Amino acid sequence: MKGISKLYTGDFNSMHVETLPDGSQRITLTKDGENKIYRFRVKNLYQEDEEVLEDEVIKIEQPKHIKKRMKEAIKDATTK
Amino acid sequence: MADYADWTESIELLGSEIMVPFDVQGAYIQVPMDLQGALIQMPVDIQGQYITLDINIESVAADVTLNVNITASAVTINMDIVAQSVGVYLQPEWAAKQGQDKNFAGYTENTVRFGTASVEYTVPSGKTLYMYAITGASNAYVDSNSELNQMCMVQIQVNATPMASIGGNGGAGMNFSKPYKLAAGQVLTLICENMSNHTCDLRIAANGYEL
Numbered sequence: 001m002k003g004i005s006k007l008y009t010g011d012f013n014s015m016h017v018e019t020l021p022d023g024s025q026r027i028t029l030t031k032d033g034e035n036k037i038y039r040f041r042v043k044n045l046y047q048e049d050e051e052v053l054e055d056e057v058i059k060i061e062q063p064k065h066i067k068k069r070m071k072e073a074i075k076d077a078t079t080k
Numbered sequence: 081m082a083d084y085a086d087w088t089e090s091i092e093l094l095g096s097e098i099m100v101p102f103d104v105q106g107a108y109i110q111v112p113m114d115l116q117g118a119l120i121q122m123p124v125d126i127q128g129q130y131i132t133l134d135i136n137i138e139s140v141a142a143d144v145t146l147n148v149n150i151t152a153s154a155v156t157i158n159m160d161i162v163a164q165s166v167g168v169y170l171q172p173e174w175a176a177k178q179g180q181d182k183n184f185a186g187y188t189e190n191t192v193r194f195g196t197a198s199v200e201y202t203v204p205s206g207k208t209l210y211m212y213a214i215t216g217a218s219n220a221y222v223d224s225n226s227e228l229n230q231m232c233m234v235q236i237q238v239n240a241t242p243m244a245s246i247g248g249n250g251g252a253g254m255n256f257s258k259p260y261k262l263a264a265g266q267v268l269t270l271i272c273e274n275m276s277n278h279t280c281d282l283r284i285a286a287n288g289y290e291l
Binding site for chain 2 (some may be wrong): 007013014021032033045046
């Protein structure tokens, strides 16, 4: 699902809107339990001439080095 | 009520294992219980090692309404819960737990006087939005203005009608004494407006839940 569809269906928990110097808005939507960020740039949101200029879905992944450290920490905690 | 003779019907079951299944199946079922009297007492005393009292009400086709109406000159409701782990949630907390919370935030950099950071959201079909808190912040865009007053005004609007406004130096925030309710199709607008005489970075944030 594209970001703009997420917005219109309310299928998100957090919405961040950054208004840019050209008047367009960069909107970021996230939903609990989904490891994705829906980010899109839109001009004239909710107007008749609304136009989505950019649209991307970013997968959120925990960095490998953090994963490794957490695994080690759990191992430490269980062996002591 | 007419005067009738006193009547007592006791049901006493004694045994090591007792089961009294009550299974009713039908297209239309009514189990009315109408008690009228000068003194009515309905004690339910359940004691045991393992106790499960499930009340499951499920309607696939329509809403469920469970009304508890108490009318009296004095009402006392005691809830005594003794357990190692008990969670009683207010609706905003429960909504967050259920993944129904809605958090909005907005940011605008280098905004002139009376410029705004804003968020606009139209409540989708079939949903109702409740908003219960708002915050905003303002800081000078240019370093040399950092020690000046950073006046701003934070406002929540429903269908372009201001519901609550609050001003502050550097920021402002408030929890509403009751949530603002927005039905499907209604527009939520959140703004933080620069009231300083220099350019500022503005931030707005608000919290609610959507059911």
